[in-house]
Amino acid sequence: MRTSVNRPPTPDAVDTQAKDLSLQDIISIKLIESGEKDRLMELLRERLVECGWKDEMKSLCRQYIKKKGRNNVTVDDLVHAITPKGRASIPDSIKAELLQRIRSFLASASL
């Protein structure tokens, strides 16, 4: 394995974990470990299906696929094709609901 020439020797694993993890990482881990992340994902998925967002995205994908040809499309292409519209067309109520739940989780987790 190629290593950078100037890299210092790897310190002990215990010390690294304590210092180099940002707050964000810690929160992420807590989110996953507690199962809250899965719950949030399911909630968001459900809401997006209900409001037709998923169908809109699928139709966008189909249009893109029609344009490029069925066999010339990669997942990456599709992701880049639908991400701008996808992020912009989230209904405000759904966004607010999810943000509220995240905030309350953060509040309960930080204490």
Next chain:
Amino acid sequence: MSLPDDENDSMSLNSQLPAHLFGDLLDSIIIDVASECHRAARLGLDRNLELEEEEMRLSAEARAMVVDATNNGEVNGKYIVDIFGQTHPSIANDIFECMNCGQSIMAGRFAPHLEKCMGKGRKARLKARRSSRLAQNRSARGSSVSVHSQYSSTSQLSNNTPGASGEGYSNAIYEDPYTKF
């Protein structure tokens, strides 16, 4: 989290953190949707996709044919295909009775027929003038005063100024059928 630096960071991060986490969730879901569609496309599971391709091709063809047809519709005869794939003859061929003269007329020929029948053209004017005099003599003096007044006024005018009378005449004629009913 005990270091002051971390606390400052956490103050500013906390405002962005929920949005950041929401963005992560959203990205995962977008990837899932894209992956699903990609799979369906590659496996050809979406029958609709091919149907839509067919339809697009057909509609493009039909559109091309319409563009051609508008230029030389008569040459093609009756075979103009519209966007629904229907054909219809270029001259409408429903037959019905003219309400003015009672002849049975083909729908596509109705407008020119009406022109002659109701007196827009030169020949029709002569015909109508003749028939109006007959109508004057035939109908009793008391009945349908409106018909009389219009005919009498226009017949006087027609002797003097042919140009103006043409206009007045056609107006009278157009109103007339309605009073007949």
